[in-house]
Structure formats: structure tokens, C-alpha cells
Amino acid sequence: MMIDKDTQGAATATVTVGDVVFGGQRLVLIAGPCTVEDRTQMIEIACAVKEAGAVMLRGGAFKPRSSPYAFQGLCEEGLEILAEARERTGLPVVTEVLESSQLPTVAAVADMLQIGSRNMHNSVLLRDAGASGKPVLLKRGMSATIQEYLYAAEYVLSAGGRHVVLCERGVRTFETATRFTLDLSAVPLLKEQTWLPVIADPSHGTGKASLVPPMARAAVACGADGVIMEVHPCPDCALCDGDQSITPELYYNLVKELRAVAQVVGRDI
Amino acid sequence: MMIDKDTQGAATATVTVGDVVFGGQRLVLIAGPCTVEDRTQMIEIACAVKEAGAVMLRGGAFKPRSSPYAFQGLCEEGLEILAEARERTGLPVVTEVLESSQLPTVAAVADMLQIGSRNMHNSVLLRDAGASGKPVLLKRGMSATIQEYLYAAEYVLSAGGRHVVLCERGVRTFETATRFTLDLSAVPLLKEQTWLPVIADPSHGTGKASLVPPMARAAVACGADGVIMEVHPCPDCALCDGDQSITPELYYNLVKELRAVAQVVGRDI
Amino acid sequence: MMIDKDTQGAATATVTVGDVVFGGQRLVLIAGPCTVEDRTQMIEIACAVKEAGAVMLRGGAFKPRSSPYAFQGLCEEGLEILAEARERTGLPVVTEVLESSQLPTVAAVADMLQIGSRNMHNSVLLRDAGASGKPVLLKRGMSATIQEYLYAAEYVLSAGGRHVVLCERGVRTFETATRFTLDLSAVPLLKEQTWLPVIADPSHGTGKASLVPPMARAAVACGADGVIMEVHPCPDCALCDGDQSITPELYYNLVKELRAVAQVVGRDI
């Protein structure tokens, strides 16, 4: 397979999105709100996380929600706001695409396409995202084995995609004290088996803001090429996933810790 | 929610597909190959399962496979063959749709749309299938909670769909002796909570042909409104899922057993 | 291994406890309260379940509870009450032993020793129970694979035990709508791989009284050699596991249904 490390040489390949390089010496910190709520909120967060050290913005415009009656995102308006946040900060943007028909719309704005956990088995979307030529942030399915996850990446690559970044974001287990069970062992395991960069998402992986800092440090310590986190100035009033969002202040301090851990494992932030 | 039993009266509603009624006195037996392989095979199986007592045909034209290099189905040609099998036998056809863009093509042939386990969280597809007006066979996601599964059905209904049938098909657990763990408790539990008909799929749920007959009997015994099974004249040479396919002869005998179990629980076949 | 079917001939061996034969033509129905609460309660339930058709009594004297502050059982007094219930009804008694040091005490009263889910990996207890010569009802560990479960039975047999009955009682999964996920596929699978009799416990397997009747029927339909269920005259006031207990009246009617299902699969009750 194209993803196999041994057919590609020993090193992790790099994936470049604007000025950002995944898989290089410098770790990639991605931050932003779970969902784009309004222009003011997004710009405020974007500026704050940039100042803290983030190099890429995240924010959901099209949201995959369990209930059809939950907030489904600002859609096209959300994309416009993301574009404006990018202009203000200069940071590239990653946002989720839910379906192939949305690809032209999302790809027109996003610097990197996110394929979420609920779509990791969506082979049509994987192929079409690969064919689009855009870099893809492919999250692990919530009950996907490592093997299935690698096959999903192979769908993107076999359709012509050249730039895939993997992301461990928690798997579904019997434990209910956390939202998911963050399977950090997957990070070094994936890096053994494939040359793709691998990052971690402690926000979704734990579902609890208080666990995000320790698990972000752990992700860096075990070799992740980056960390994606949800940051919101007022987690209690967030429209989505407030329980797992940390404040910009907390994020600012956390980045300093992550920088120190990164240096221990021979990386920079 | 629209799916809630208490807002809709006590009884299971019926879902009608051609002459077939889900949720009525008579159980619905659906059978066919995992994937449509060629005209001769499909017609042979269709005639055999009809003779055995099946009232609806199944067969994959667009297949969701873990690997991009595995056989992906005959696609449009598979749909044509399914249409021919329907003409020969008079039995309606259910087949999977993988993505919204395939909906017009698949809906032009299928009497009922199947949304598979890997797409149960695909909210765009759920909505578009609902809006199509076609009856939907909605399989449970392999790690979906009962709550999430009911929300998925609600997506279809809230988009205008009126005819949804649920299908327990096994969930992902630590056990590897079976392909999935068939969660038959979900059948009576779903029937307590919703007025939608509920069937079971012991073929995918177990992944082992020898377990299909006992688990099909168990499904009927615990109140399923039907059973969907994979039947193949030569399981060892099937292009897909041969391990879990039973022969037409075995199916013929199994239907007799299911009829006897059905009578015990006050139903017919 | 001693448990392997192929080294022992094709048929399920029988395990005899008093007049009761596991693995024969007649299915074994075991019933009683989760825990022995007092003399009156136990005698009342014992008479009721005997009248309904049960052939063995269950009831916990030593209870394995998650919390040290929950009711831990009547201990020796509970055993005395069980002995009295046996005298009144003539039905043999199965009750749980939690530790090797309890073996003489429990074995002095019990006709069959139960080793519970939480002790399935307790190799010392398994061996000592085997060496005692008493028949053993060995429940599946809540996260034990089929392979590990068979090894546990092998511990009993390799220590000299000759009479082991297996019991599927639900495994731990991500699903929280039921207490455990009753893995009924394990019943025919175990019967394929070993000559030991296999029964099912839909009370613990589901944790919900309303699901006990359908899943008991399903257990018989898929080939179980018996069913163990919790029966309590007042589930709402039970000291333990009231949510999953059914009333004697309900049990009485359920046995009639199970008898009908048994006949379909060529068995009696």
C-alpha cells in the first residue's frame, strides 16, 4: 500500500499547508472553536490562539451532529468568517467537509479539509477529497481499528491525494467517565507503520477541559507531530462542545508547557 | 421526537415496500448475495430464496469496502441485474446507497434504500434519503448507541421520510471470535422506544455461516419484524463475505424453522 | 485441551446435579432472587418458580458488590435459608462462592457452585472449585474472550473437576442502554467448540426486566441448554438488582413460551 512506511523510506513525510509543515522539526498547533458561532467570536479566538503560538485555525462550519435538531453550523456563512479570520491572522484554516457535494464550496475556502470521525468509513468522500488535491486531515473513526484507519488514508492517496495527516481523537469504549478514550498508543504505532504525519485531539478524545492540558502534553511526549484543540473564550456559553473547550488564557499557558515537552523529545514549537 | 413511541400511539407502524409489509403480522424475510456478482448468479439466488420463502431481495451494487483495492461492486451494472432479478421473481429489491450523489441512480431501481453501518452517522445522506421519499432500511452503526441510532432515524424522518426500518447488525466489541457482536437485546429495546419496525442481520452480526441459523431463530424469538441474510450457492467462491453466507439449501430449511418460531411468538412467515 | 469438542466426541456431555441434567433433551430452568433476603421471601419464590417449571434454585448468599458499602449478602445465614428452600421444594441449589476459603462452607450446602463473572479469571478459585468435585456453573467474565473463557473452564477440569456448565451473562461494551450486552452468539459458538453444556442469563445480560422474556426466548431458540433468571415478588423492593427481576407471575407465563420455543428446536422443558 502507498501508506506503508517500508515502501517509502524510513522518515515521516512532510505535509505542507501554506507555511505550515506537518511532520517536520516544528510541531503543528491547531486551535479554534468547535464551531464558528459569529464573526466577533471567531476573530477574537483566532487572534488569541495565534498569539499563544497556534499556527493553524480550526472551526466547524458544517457540523456533524447526532441529533437533527441540534445546531448544524453556520454553513457557507461560517466559511466566510473563517476566510476573514485567516486574513486577519495569516493562519491557514482547516474545516470539516461532510459530503462530496460540499467539496467545491469547502475547498474554495479551506486550506486543509477535515474528514471527521463519523465519515472515516465514507469511501466516496475519501476518494473525492483525495481527487481534489487539497491536504486532508483525516480523523480516526471512533471504532476504527488501526488497519481500517490506514485503509481510509489509502483511499485518499489512491485517488490522487498526496497530503494526508492522521489524527487520533479517541475511540469508543465501555468507559463513560470520559467522552471517548484517547488512544495515544495509536500515535507511535501509526508512526511505526506509516510515513504520514500524526497529530492528536485531546479535546474530543477526553471531552473534559480539565484533561486537555495533561493529555496534550502526553501527546507531544509520545511523539505526535501536532495537537489540535478547542479554544473558546466562554466555554459555558459555547454552542457546541463547551465542556471540552479551554479558554485562550489556559491555552496560552499550555503552549509554553508543550514547548518544553517538545524540546525533551527533540522537537520545537 | 418523531420516532418516539409514546407520541405516536402504542403499536409498531407498518412500512410498506411493494407487497411487503414490515411491522405487520407476517415477518419479512430478505435474502440474497452480499454483492451482485453476475446475472446468472443473482437470478439463481433470487429464484432459490423466493422458493424458500423470502419476500424481498438484497444484493450490493455499490459496496463499502475497508480497502480501496477490494472489489467495490458492479455499480450501475449491478443495479440492472437487480432489476432483472425483480422482474423474474416479482420480489422487491433493497440495495445500499453510499452517497447522496448516487441517490437518483439507486432510487431509480431500488424499492428500498439501504443505508449501511458505515454511513449511519452520515447526516447528509440520511436527510437526502429521507427527502427522496423512498423507504429506507437503516442499519445500526457498528459503534452507535441506541440513542444515536434513533437520532439517525430521526434525521431521515425529519427530512420528510416516512418509511424507516431499523436493522440490528452487530456492534464492535473486544470479542474477535465473531466478526461483530450481534446485540439482539437491541431488538426488543428499540421496539419499546420507537414505533419503527426492527429487523436483524445475523450474517453480518456474526460473520460465521454456522451461527446464522441459530441467531436467525433467536432474532425471531425476541420479536424481530424480519431477518435479512446472505445466501450464496457457493460461499467459498463468493467475491465478498463468503464466510457468513449460507447456501440456498440451508436457507430453505432455516425458513421452515423460522416459521415455527414465529408461530410461537404469534407471528407468521 | 480437555474442553475441546473434537477430542471428546461430537455430542455435548451431560452434567448432572441431583435430578437435574444439563445438556440433555430437557432444558434446565434455574430461577430465584438475586440475593437471599430472608426465609419467607426465599421459600415463597422457591415454591413459585417450582410451580412455574424451574428445576433448580438460585440465590446469592455471598454477594460480589462493586461498593464495599452495598449489601454483601446474608452469608452463612443465606446458605441455611437456601438449604431450607431446597428441603421444601426438592429442587437443588446453585449459589456463588467468592473465594477458596469459602469453599467448604458453600460446598456443604450448595448442589452446584457458581463462579461469577468477576472471578472468571481467578485461577486459584477455579482450581480449588475443580478439586472440590462439586459441579460448577462458570459464568463468563464480563470482558473475557471466548478463548479466555474456555481456558477458565480448563482450569476447573484440569484440577479434577468433571462437571462444568458455561453461562453467557453479557459482556461489557460501549452500549449503556442495557447493563451489559448479552452476547447470545456465544451460545452456539461455545457449543461448536466444546462439549460443555451452555446456558444463558438474560437477567444480568440485559439488566432490564422487560427484556428478560424476549431474550430468554432467544436463548432457547439459539440452542442454550438452559436459562437462569432472577425472580422476585416485588422487584421494586428487592435489595439487589430489582431492575432486572421479573415477578413469579411473569415467570410462570414465560416458561410456557420457552416450552413452545424449546419444542421448535427439538428440546423439552
Place this chain on the structure above:
Amino acid sequence: MMIDKDTQGAATATVTVGDVVFGGQRLVLIAGPCTVEDRTQMIEIACAVKEAGAVMLRGGAFKPRSSPYAFQGLCEEGLEILAEARERTGLPVVTEVLESSQLPTVAAVADMLQIGSRNMHNSVLLRDAGASGKPVLLKRGMSATIQEYLYAAEYVLSAGGRHVVLCERGVRTFETATRFTLDLSAVPLLKEQTWLPVIADPSHGTGKASLVPPMARAAVACGADGVIMEVHPCPDCALCDGDQSITPELYYNLVKELRAVAQVVGRDI
């Protein structure tokens, strides 16, 4: 409950075993072979891990094995060898006790009693270990929720035990690429909820030697009070769990990395 943090003040309590303090400024590194194989091996490993920086020895004398035909440990002879390793190195010893009847024998040698994953629900053993007054290293059950795990610790404490250290060692999930899924989120979560020290076991948690160093670093980064690891001079010829053992050389280098990570989170080694 006695384990609750809020009833006990904010800080993690310390548990002292000889000169070793769990829960203090200095992290506790425990190392040794999975099982004590012979005198020479044990002494060699003990000296090597001491030189590397370990402050406590581990080694199984009584082994809980899935199969009754697998090596069950050297038993009393293993304890004698552990005592000799302690004399040579001055390091205290932790070793597993499988059953209450073994407590006097094991407690006569061990400085700390290990209660393993398979016995976490064994309430009799928990109580008896608590009553013994010895410090207890209580490993998490392989499918125990955080709540059940804390209840198990409460069993030890409520029986008079005052010194319990928790240990996350991997939980059972659908993933088979690793032996278990190391749930490192449990470390900070447990430290939020209880005042007990918490360590991690990346050897059992991953089952793969190559994953032990990254996951040990991650454990320290997320706040573990120590790390227990399996070290063997010849993993390929180990009698037990060789796949997850690292060599003394590798351990020596790993400790240096762990020291650096510890300093980032304000701790020492």
C-alpha cells in the same frame, strides 16, 4: 467515601514503601521482569534497573495466566529470589498476590502487595489485603470503569488499609493492534477525583516493547506519580510477556528521557 479528594483535602497523599514515597515530588520508577525466572536473571536485572534509576523492583512469583498449562511462576522460590534481589540492591519489592490464602506468604517477603487486573473485582482479596496493613499496588481491572476502580480501592481502605497506589494498565477495547488500550486519560482523571497516588504501566498497557518508551514519557507528561515497566535482558527468551519487555540498555536511556519530562511538569526522578 474514603477515597474522595474533597473529603481529604486538596493534595495527593503520599504512600511510603521503605525509602520510596509515592505521590511526592520524586516520581517512582518500578522495574523488573514480568516473572522471576531464576536467581541469576533476577539479580542481574535488579542491579541493572537500579543503576538506571529504578527505586523499586517488580517480579511475578505467583502468575495469573489465562491457560492452566502456561508457566504459573516459581511461587515460594520466586519470593525467596525477590528477597535476595532486595538484599543485593536495597530496593523494596512489589509482587502480586493472587488469593487471600497466599497473603501471609507473600506479605512475609513483599514490601508492597500487587493486586492484579484480573483480581480488581475480588472483594475478598481486596479486604484481606487491606487488613494486612501492607501497602497495596492496585491495578485497574481490564474492563473496570473509573467508578468501579475507585470502589475497589475503597474496599482496601475500608478494611483498614491506609496505603493504596492506583495503576492504569490498559483496558480492553475493540483494538487488537495493541494488547490493551492504555487509557492515560485515567491518570489525570483519577488524580482529580481521589487523593491516592496514580502510576502507569505502559508494558501491559501496550504489549509492545517499541511503544513502551513513548507511552512512559506520555505517562509522566500527563501527571503520573510513577511508571512500572518490564525489563528483561533477553526479551526473546523471556518465559512470559517478552513482547512487551525492554532491555536494561533501553531502560537506562529511557530513564534519562523520563527525568527530562518530569522536570517539565515540575517533578524529579
